[in-house]
Amino acid sequence: MRNQVKSFIVLAVCLTVASAFGRPGQDKRYQDGTYRGTGMGYSGDITVEVRIQDHRITDIKIIEGVEGERQGAVEKMLQRILAGQKVEGVDTVTGATETSAAILTAAKKALENALSGGTKAAKEEIPIEYSGGKKSLGARTWLPTPVWVIGSYDAAGKPNFMTAAWVGISCSRPPCVTISLRKATYTYGNLIERKAFTVNLPSEAFASQASYFGRVSGREVDKLQVTGLAEVKSELVDAPYVKEFPYVVECRVIHTYEVGLHTMFIGEIKDIKADPTVLDAEGRPDMTMLAPFFFFPPKGGFYSTGPFMGTVEDLNDLKKK
Numbered sequence: 001m002r003n004q005v006k007s008f009i010v011l012a013v014c015l016t017v018a019s020a021f022g023r024p025g026q027d028k029r030y031q032d033g034t035y036r037g038t039g040m041g042y043s044g045d046i047t048v049e050v051r052i053q054d055h056r057i058t059d060i061k062i063i064e065g066v067e068g069e070r071q072g073a074v075e076k077m078l079q080r081i082l083a084g085q086k087v088e089g090v091d092t093v094t095g096a097t098e099t100s101a102a103i104l105t106a107a108k109k110a111l112e113n114a115l116s117g118g119t120k121a122a123k124e125e126i127p128i129e130y131s132g133g134k135k136s137l138g139a140r141t142w143l144p145t146p147v148w149v150i151g152s153y154d155a156a157g158k159p160n161f162m163t164a165a166w167v168g169i170s171c172s173r174p175p176c177v178t179i180s181l182r183k184a185t186y187t188y189g190n191l192i193e194r195k196a197f198t199v200n201l202p203s204e205a206f207a208s209q210a211s212y213f214g215r216v217s218g219r220e221v222d223k224l225q226v227t228g229l230a231e232v233k234s235e236l237v238d239a240p241y242v243k244e245f246p247y248v249v250e251c252r253v254i255h256t257y258e259v260g261l262h263t264m265f266i267g268e269i270k271d272i273k274a275d276p277t278v279l280d281a282e283g284r285p286d287m288t289m290l291a292p293f294f295f296f297p298p299k300g301g302f303y304s305t306g307p308f309m310g311t312v313e314d315l316n317d318l319k320k321k
């Protein structure tokens with residue numbers, strides 16, 4: 001992500017329900033006061049503060065942890081919660097679903113505090129527990145993960161590419177990968193419709209395009225036109241791939257699995273296409289030439305790979321010790 005997480009941003013949305021949205025009924029269960037809750041965004045926690053006056057939400061704002069580019073979406077979310085006086089049924093903002101979901105979680109927790117009238121304005125801390133000398137970081141997806149660009153066609157045949165990092169290999173025979181998509185992505189609908197996708201492995205040289213593919217939706221823009229990249233129609237599956245990316249995996253969707261916020265698609269690999277420039281003398285992909293990179297959620301950004309460490313056989317020298 002291009003912009004660093006801006007800590008301690010205070011996005012005040014001081015709209016009174018009465019003036020802007022009419023007067024929804026009070027909820028007598030809400031105790032007057034100021035309450036906070038925290039939700040997990042892509043690259044860190046988002047803390048929301050709600051003020052309850054006369055048993056109604058009169059103010060809601062972000063205290064901490066919103067990425068600069070998402071402020072428009074954040075404001076929309078806060079206004080929606082304020083207008084509805086609740087989080088249930090509030091729609092997420094397209095293109096910022098992860099951030100929206102974190103705001104809903106945070107606001108829900110703040111309102112739960114308001115129900116009990118307890119923990120006023122107390123920031124919810126992640127529980128710190130020690131076991132074997134380890135510090136608890138909470139239940140979250142803080143793991144390094146590969147960056148893939150998923151290619152698909154929409155119902156009208158328009159090619160689209162989105163960045164995905166919730167991905168992995170899931171089976172050797174048949175060779176399969178998994179990608180996990182939120183329903184709000186344009187790509188999700190494309191895969192349901194076409195039952196196919198490509199995995200395009202961006203090399204480091206395409207880091208900014210990969211970032212762009214992950215920040216805007218094909219529902220609103222033609223990402224190929226903006227990036228100047230070209231598509232090639234796969235001959236094996238009903239999906240396009242990026243001509244300029246050096247390594248492409250063609251997949252047919254064989255299963256979907258509802259996990260929660262994300263739907264997991266299992267794609268059977270039908271073929272891998274590689275530029276000759278990324279192959280070694282034996283015709284195998286060369287990691288240095290591929291130059292893939294990884295997403296690390298706690299940092300909200302990309303890391304390149306390091307040097308080759310040795311084969312598994314070479315490194316398995318414990319028996320000798």
Ligand SMILES: Cc1cc2nc3c(=O)[nH]c(=O)nc-3n(C[C@H](O)[C@H](O)[C@H](O)COP(=O)(O)O)c2cc1C
Binds near residue numbers: 097
């Ligand atoms: C590094 C990175 C990784 C991402 N990984 C995923 C992911 O695994 N699943 C997902 O649903 N969205 C992911 N996103 C967000 C989508 O790429 C983003 O919502 C995109 O706009 C969806 O594009 P589309 O609407 O054209 O399909 C990621 C974004 C970035 C920047």
